[in-house]
Amino acid sequence: FILKIPLVIIVIKFLNITFVIETWIDMDLYSLMDNYSQFIQYKIQINDMILVSILAGIISGLGLGLIVRAKGSSGGIDIISMIIKEKYSISIGTTNFLFNLAVLLIAVAFFNIEIALYTLIASFVTSRMTDKTSTGFGNQKAILIVSDKG
Numbered sequence: 001f002i003l004k005i006p007l008v009i010i011v012i013k014f015l016n017i018t019f020v021i022e023t024w025i026d027m028d029l030y031s032l033m034d035n036y037s038q039f040i041q042y043k044i045q046i047n048d049m050i051l052v053s054i055l056a057g058i059i060s061g062l063g064l065g066l067i068v069r070a071k072g073s074s075g076g077i078d079i080i081s082m083i084i085k086e087k088y089s090i091s092i093g094t095t096n097f098l099f100n101l102a103v104l105l106i107a108v109a110f111f112n113i114e115i116a117l118y119t120l121i122a123s124f125v126t127s128r129m130t131d132k133t134s135t136g137f138g139n140q141k142a143i144l145i146v147s148d149k150g
Contacts, residue, residue, distance in 0.1 A: 007079060014083045019073070026067075027075040053121040060122070061093070061129020068092055068134040092134060093127035100127075 011020050046052050064074060073079050081095035100123040108116045 010083070011079055014086065015079075019071075023073040023075050023079070026072055030074070049118050050121065053118045054125055057122040057125025058129055061126040062133050064096075064126065065093075065130045065133020068130065091131045093129070093131035096130065097123055097127035 008020055008024075011023070046055070064078060067074055068078065068082075073082065077096055077099045078092060080099070081092040084090055084095045085092050101120070104116055104119055104123070107119075
């Protein structure tokens with residue numbers, strides 16, 4: 001809780017108070033739902049760690065992408081990513097990936113490199129899915145040509 005106070009101050013400065021209030025409510029509701037939904041968990045046994053990493057990335061990215069698309073936040077680093085997107089036009093998924101990569105590079109000193117690589121895969125897939133879900137899956141591009149010639 002105390003660690004989020006500086007983040008809240010930053011968000012109020014760069015985004016708005018309504019966003020802060022809605023995010024705070026979302027975080028509380030998520031915690032509540034997480035605590036009381038333990039009994040409905042369905043466990044799937046998958047032994048292929050690459051497949052698990054990809055699946056985790058897809059599910060996480062889809063969830064975060066839907067939150068971002070609805071102009072919400074999970075209350076984590078994606079808030080900083082939203083500010084960076086507003087100021088520098090770098091996608092939220094890319095910014096999240098770069099933050100996670102920095103943390104992962106530090107974590108490699110303490111944990112198994114193999115686990116770090118699986119985490120890197122999951123983080124990359126999460127970043128791509130976040131961007132695709134939040135902006136849409138279409139690859140349509142438009143070019144507008146303005147000319148004086150008739």
